[in-house]
Amino acid sequence: MSIIAIIDDDPDILDASGLVLSAKGHQIITATNPDDGYKIVKENSPDLIILDVMMNEPDDGFFLAQKFRREKITTPIIMYTSISKASGMDYGVNELVPVDEFVEKPISPEQLIEKVDKLLHKKEAK
C-alpha cells in the first residue's frame, strides 16, 4: 500500500481518481489548491503525487512541481493536463517541468492504475 497525494481543483476528478486508486488499496490524500497541496505533501510524504497542471491559474501545477523539486522532494509526479498532447504541444518531460509522467484528461482507470504502478515500482527500484 502506498500513499498517493492528488492535487486538483476539480473535486470530481479528485473523487474519481481517488476511487480508482483506493480500490487498488492505496491511501489517498487530496487537496484542491496549490497551498494545501504543498502542505499535505510536506506533512504526509506520499509515495506519489498526482498534480493538475491548471488549478486557479494556468501553470499552477508546474510551479508547485518546481517548488517540490527545489526543496529536494523527489517523490514521483504524474501531471494531469487537458490540452498538452492532444494539441501537439508536447511538453518535454524533465526539460521544462520536473515531472515523471504526463497524462491527458480524461484518463481511463486502467491507464491510471498502470501509470501509478509503473512509477511506484520505479521508486522502489531506486
Added chain:
Amino acid sequence: MISLVPSWANRYADYWDTIKERNLWLIKLRYGAVVMLTGFLISSKLILHLSFNKTQFAALILINLIILIYNLLLYRLSKFIKTIPGHFNPLHFSLLQMILDLTALGLIVYYTGSIETPLIMFFVFHMIIGSLILPGTVIYSIAGIIVFIINILIFSEYFLIIPHQPISGLLPNPLYTNIKFIAAYDVAFIFVMFVSVFLANKIANQLYKIEQQLIESLDKLNEAETEKQKYIIGIVHEIKTPLAAVHSYLDIVLKKFLGQLNSKVEERLNRARIRSSEAIDMINDVLKVSKLRLLDEIANDEVELSEVIVKIVKKQTINLRAKHIMLNFFDGRTFKKKIKGDKFLLEIAFSNLIGNAVKYVGTNGLIELDLVDNENEIEIEFADSGIGIPAEELDKIFMDFFRASNIKDRSYEGTGLGLSIVKQIIERHKGNIFVESPSKLALPGRPGASFKLKLPYIN
C-alpha cells in the same frame, strides 16, 4: 548627410526588398538598352541611311561596350550588397547605377547631336525610374544636375566651344545654332523633366501608402484571427473540463468500481460513454486546429519520413490484422534525403492519413504507401481500395468539419477535422497535398482514395 531613404518608406524590410528587386530589374533592363543601342546603330545606317563619322561611331561602340561591361560588374556586385546601416547599401547601389547610366546617356546624347538627337528623351525615362526609388530631394537634385549639364552642352555647341556631333542625314538644316529652337526646346525639356519627377514621385508615394494600409489591415485581420483561436481554445477547454469529469465517472461505474450494474443500465451507460468520447475527440481536434493556427514557428528537426511511416504502420498492426488489410510500403527514392520539419506534427499528419486509409478501406482491403523523390522534393502517396470520395466533394475534403456524404450515413466516427489538420501541417512544411478518387488501387465497387503529398528536401 542627406538620407537616401524616402520619408514614406517606413516599413524597412519591405522597402529594402523592393529596392533590391528594382536594382536587379534595372540590370536586366540595361541589357535591353545595349541591344537597343546596337539596333539603333545598325538600323540608322542600313534603313534610315544616316551616317556617323568615325569618331562618333567609335565613341558609340565604346560606350555601348562600357555599358555592357559595367552591367556585368554591377550584376556581380549586386550579390554582395547587404542592408547594413552606414555601409554601401542597395540604395547607394541604385544611385551608383543611375550615375553610371546618366553619364553614359549624356555621352550618347553628345555623340548623336546633343539638342538634335531624339535620344535626349531617355533622360525623362530615367527620372521616372529614379522617382520610384529615391526620395524627392535626391531625384530633384539629379534632374537639376542633368538640366544644368545639358544646358552647358547645348550652349557650348552654340558658342562653338566644343565640336557639334550631328547624325548626318537626320535634319535638313542644323538646329544647334538656332537660338529660338534652343530656347523653346530647352524650356520644354526642363518642364518635362521636373513635372515627370513630380508626378512619378507623387504616384510612388500614394502607392506606397495604399500598400501600407493594406498591410496594416492584414495585420489587424491576423490579430483578430489569433484572438479568435485563443477564444476557441479557452471555451473548448472550459467545456472539456466538466466533460472529462463525466467521462471519468462513467468509466468508474462501467468498470464496476462501485458494484455490479443491471444490464439495461450498463448498456445505456456504455452508449453515454461512447457519446462523451465523441465529444472529447471533437474537442481535442478543435484544440489541435486552433493550436496549429496559433503556432508561430514549428520545430526544425531533421526527419526521415520512412521512419515516421514505419512507426505509424507498426501502431496500426492490430487493426490491419483484425480487418485482414494488406498494406504495402514501397520506398522508390533515389536521393533519400531527410526533410526539415516538426517530427511530432508530421507524425500527427501521417498517422491521420494512414488511420483514414485503415478506417475506410474495409475488410480485405489494400493499402499502398509509395515514396518517390527528385533532388528537391519527396512525394508520398497513400492509396487505398476503400469506399472512396464522391467526385463532387473532392475539393471540399480538406475543409474544417467537412465529412463526405458517403461516410456520414454510415457508422464511421470522426470529427471532419482530420484532413484539415493534415493540410495545415503539410502547408506549414511548405508542402502540398492533393487528393484523387478513384485511386490506382480501385476495385469494382471500391473506388478507393489516394492522397499525394509533396514536401521539400533540405538543400
